[in-house]
Amino acid sequence: MTAPHPDGHVIVCDLGFGDAGKGTVVDHLCRRQPAGRPYRAVVRHNGGAQAAHNVVTDDGQHHTFAQFGSGTLAGVPTHLSRFALVDPLALAAEARHLAGLGVPDPFALLTVDRRALLTTPYHAAANRLREQRRGAARHGSCGLGIGETAHYALQYPADAPTAGDCTTPGRLRHLLDLLRARLAEQLGLTPEDLPAPPPADCTAAFTAFAARVRLTDPGHLGRLLRSGPVVFEGAQGVLLDEHHGFHPYTTWSTTTFDNAETLLAEEGAARAALRLGVLRTYTTRHGAGPLPTHDKDLTVPEHHNGTGPWQGPFRIGHFDTVAHRYALAAAGGADALALTHLDIPAHHRDLRIAETYELDGTPCTPSPAVTPATSPPRPRSPTPCSAPGPVGSPTPAPTRRPGPRRSGSASPSPSCSSPTARRPVRNASAGPPPGALPSTP
Amino acid sequence: MGSGTWSTDVYDAAATYRAGTGASAFAYSDSATRGARSTWQAHPTLDPSGLTTRESRDSDEHPDSLAVAVLFDVTGSMQTVPRVLQTKLPELFGLLLRKGYTEHPQILFGAVGDATCDRVPLQLGQFESDNRMDDDLGNILLEGGGGGQMTESYELAMYAMARHTALDCVERRGRKGYLFLIGDELPYGKVKAREVAAVLGETIPEDIPVPVILAELQRLYHVYFILPAGTAYAGSAEVLGTWRKLLGQHVIELDDLDAVCETIALTIGLGEEAIDLQEGLDDLTDLGSGSVATVGKALGGLARRTTGVAVPGPSLLDATDRAATGTTRL
Numbered sequence: 001m002t003a004p005h006p007d008g009h010v011i012v013c014d015l016g017f018g019d020a021g022k023g024t025v026v027d028h029l030c031r032r033q034p035a036g037r038p039y040r041a042v043v044r045h046n047g048g049a050q051a052a053h054n055v056v057t058d059d060g061q062h063h064t065f066a067q068f069g070s071g072t073l074a075g076v077p078t079h080l081s082r083f084a085l086v087d088p089l090a091l092a093a094e095a096r097h098l099a100g101l102g103v104p105d106p107f108a109l110l111t112v113d114r115r116a117l118l119t120t121p122y123h124a125a126a127n128r129l130r131e132q133r134r135g136a137a138r139h140g141s142c143g144l145g146i147g148e149t150a151h152y153a154l155q156y157p158a159d160a161p162t163a164g165d166c167t168t169p170g171r172l173r174h175l176l177d178l179l180r181a182r183l184a185e186q187l188g189l190t191p192e193d194l195p196a197p198p199p200a201d202c203t204a205a206f207t208a209f210a211a212r213v214r215l216t217d218p219g220h221l222g223r224l225l226r227s228g229p230v231v232f233e234g235a236q237g238v239l240l241d242e243h244h245g246f247h248p249y250t251t252w253s254t255t256t257f258d259n260a261e262t263l264l265a266e267e268g269a270a271r272a273a274l275r276l277g278v279l280r281t282y283t284t285r286h287g288a289g290p291l292p293t294h295d296k297d298l299t300v301p302e303h304h305n306g307t308g309p310w311q312g313p314f315r316i317g318h319f320d321t322v323a324h325r326y327a328l329a330a331a332g333g334a335d336a337l338a339l340t341h342l343d344i345p346a347h348h349r350d351l352r353i354a355e356t357y358e359l360d361g362t363p364c365t366p367s368p369a370v371t372p373a374t375s376p377p378r379p380r381s382p383t384p385c386s387a388p389g390p391v392g393s394p395t396p397a398p399t400r401r402p403g404p405r406r407s408g409s410a411s412p413s414p415s416c417s418s419p420t421a422r423r424p425v426r427n428a429s430a431g432p433p434p435g436a437l438p439s440t441p
Numbered sequence: 442m443g444s445g446t447w448s449t450d451v452y453d454a455a456a457t458y459r460a461g462t463g464a465s466a467f468a469y470s471d472s473a474t475r476g477a478r479s480t481w482q483a484h485p486t487l488d489p490s491g492l493t494t495r496e497s498r499d500s501d502e503h504p505d506s507l508a509v510a511v512l513f514d515v516t517g518s519m520q521t522v523p524r525v526l527q528t529k530l531p532e533l534f535g536l537l538l539r540k541g542y543t544e545h546p547q548i549l550f551g552a553v554g555d556a557t558c559d560r561v562p563l564q565l566g567q568f569e570s571d572n573r574m575d576d577d578l579g580n581i582l583l584e585g586g587g588g589g590q591m592t593e594s595y596e597l598a599m600y601a602m603a604r605h606t607a608l609d610c611v612e613r614r615g616r617k618g619y620l621f622l623i624g625d626e627l628p629y630g631k632v633k634a635r636e637v638a639a640v641l642g643e644t645i646p647e648d649i650p651v652p653v654i655l656a657e658l659q660r661l662y663h664v665y666f667i668l669p670a671g672t673a674y675a676g677s678a679e680v681l682g683t684w685r686k687l688l689g690q691h692v693i694e695l696d697d698l699d700a701v702c703e704t705i706a707l708t709i710g711l712g713e714e715a716i717d718l719q720e721g722l723d724d725l726t727d728l729g730s731g732s733v734a735t736v737g738k739a740l741g742g743l744a745r746r747t748t749g750v751a752v753p754g755p756s757l758l759d760a761t762d763r764a765a766t767g768t769t770r771l
Contacts, residue, residue, distance in 0.1 A: 092454035107458075121451070170729015197451045205451040208458035429637075 008037055008229030008262040009273035011260040013047075014237035015327040016286040016320075020278045021340030023053025023070040025372065026233045028031040030071030040228035041111075042069025043221065045259040047235025047251070048119050054304040061101050064304065067091050069233050072098060076231070080116055081221060083150050083259045086121040086163050088209035107212050114164030114215045118206070120176065121196035123148035126183040144264045150252040152179065166210035173203045188323075207325030222267035225388025230439060232260035233274065244368055256331040264271045277334035280341045282351050283320040293317035293354045300348050318352040320386035322366065442655040486582035487551075487564040490642045492605050495549060497568035497618065499541065499609045505546035508568055508608040508618030510662065512551040514599050514625065515583050516559070522623055522669070522698065523552070523581055526643065529702035536706035540724045543571060551602075551626065552581045556594040556636040563597050564638050595628035596651050603658040605641075611661050619709050620662035623669065623701065627683050644686055654686055663712055665691045666703075669698040693737045700732035704739055711743060718743075
């Protein structure tokens with residue numbers, strides 16, 4: 001374990017499928033400032049507008065943070081690093097909501113790395129059309145174009161619009177025209193058929209974004225880090241990670257501590273932050289894909305996650321020790337854990353803890369693919385607590401057994417030690433380049 | 442995860458971004474000027490009191506530094522200048538770097554007021570090669586006073602820049618830096634010893650006439666005066682005539698303040714002989730700038746001049762002063 005850095009930087013990552021409570025934890029950290037060493041910024045190091053981190057303050061204010069950092073209501077500024085994806089239209093809507101909560105000028109609390117990729121209405125439109133065409137095989141996308149943004153940037157690195165391009169309307173317009181035409185062509189449509197505003201309108205809005213929000217050059221983050229402690233706020237969860245998640249139900253993003261560690265290392269502060277993993281007392285998932293401990297009979301209330309038009313229902317399961325242990329290993333370990341929703345188990349006695357998976361009667365321990373991978377885990381029976389745990393008492397296992405679906409593409413995946421499900425797949429290191437989504441978007 | 446409920450209406454978004462004045466970018470000014478005027482003071486990072494030196498130095502990252510200083514009048518009608526500059530900064534950098542006018546610009550921002558009546562008549566940032574200069578801009582106090590007597594203490598700024606800056610481009614390569622004064626009024630006739638004592642906290646034996654301090658300044662910098670349209674004395678024969686007498690062709694009349702960054706960038710491009718005027722205007726067209734005609738008109742008179750090489754010379758500071766300073770660079 002690495003000792004917490006004296007400078008007090010913290011990286012907050014979710015060790016589940018997301019929704020564990022990163023927003024609450026970041027807000028809490030920002031309110032409980034180290035004496036005389038206030039957090040200088042919350043830095044976003046992955047994901048984009050699809051993040052949804054709920055913060056409810058003691059006086060009842062509620063905001064679902066997407067691009068603004070969850071320290072905003074505590075007055076801590078946000079920096080969107082080069083790993084963040086920036087959606088200026090969604091950002092404007094979020095700023096309006098924050099202003100309505102009494103944040104005097106949300107844009108003044110924001111800096112954006114010039115190199116951050118832009119998510120546009122064209123990406124979102126293509127994302128939704130493709131997801132619709134998948135029919136029943138939907139990936140559980142949020143429909144905001146995040147995967148499309150990452151995919152397009154890999155296909156056309158020189159033409160993918162960035163936040164910095166918003167300062168040059170001529171160039172931006174050219175890039176948006178190109179983007180719209182290419183995405184439409186991939187979908188067999190004319191550019192005008194893509195359900196999105198015309199590039200001229202987007203250019204105007206994005207230019208206004210660049211005039212209002214401070215864009216920063218590469219030296220900015222280093223300066224922030226040297227001027228005081230910083231909280232890195234991760235988006236999504238390790239079990240959705242592009243390299244470690246259950247494909248194709250993954251996000252096109254590195255959801256582990258890695259991006260934050262890369263940013264720190266670039267500024268000469270390698271391993272200089274406390275790695276804080278976040279978990280709920282039970283395991284949840286929003287969107288399609290396996291949730292091994294899912295139990296549809298659980299009646300835990302969920303105030304901030306309903307059925308999304310693109311993601312589908314929010315599902316609740318028992319605490320999945322196996323999956324979280326796997327996530328912890330995949331993320332390379334953590335220095336500390338934060339556990340949220342501690343009040344729930346006391347009122348919901350039907351919550352259990354799954355300690356092992358069984359595969360054809362044999363205990364199965366998935367581990368991150370670091371050597372030629374074997375097979376994805378097939379979590380048949382999330383067994384109930386084999387020893388009395390802090391929540392609940394032994395009961396029959398949750399009945400639903402969603403086996404992870406695979407796209408068939410050769411990509412790193414959780415491996416299982418079970419000998420019965422062995423199937424050759426390529427080595428993790430021979431997988432797609434960093435940032436590649438293993439499945440076809 | 443995933444809200445998916447945000448409005449993505451481009452018109453709403455554009456309106457949201459355009460709402461407000463951007464005043465919050467000048468949070469220091471906005472909060473500092475909330476109290477009584479007698480309490481106003483420059484942000485510590487910009488305060489010239491006890492000024493040793495502002496350095497533009499080479500580094501591994503920036504081996505061929507070029508000093509660029511932009512000093513603007515922050516009184517009365519000119520308060521919008523820093524706000525425009527901040528929103529246009531990316532374009533200034535973009536032009537200088539992407540178009541290859543110069544590879545390693547280091548930019549200092551400063552503000553000029555009136556030493557006879559302002560609380561904060563002079564503010565000077567550091568030479569920065571990244572967007573720390575943005576912080577300096579954000580910390581500038583927009584005093585907004587000025588006496589309306591058509592004079593500001595430009596000469597005091599010239600004094601500080603002439604005697605309290607040290608530039609590697611001059612000392613190592615004999616290449617002058619660039620200094621832009623943006624304003625619409627006249628300098629006082631002399632650098633006054635008592636104002637130097639009050640503002641910088643140092644003693645000089647006697648007042649220094651403006652032509653003398655300007656000559657010193659021009660050993661280090663190509664000095665330009667930019668007079669934007671729409672300001673109090675724009676087009677004034679007296680203001681223009683006085684500055685022309687001091688700076689010759691280096692007086693630039695600018696129809697539209699929005700074009701100030703492009704104008705500065707192209708002036709440097711011309712000075713560095715990286716472009717001729719038409720090439721510079723073509724670059725602006727490439728970048729989608731709406732200021733091509735304005736800049737073309739403003740710089741028409743400059744296009745044919747040649748650049749001078751500075752007289753290489755020792756720093757104007759003594760060794761102990763120089764040793765005591767040091768800008769931290771990335």
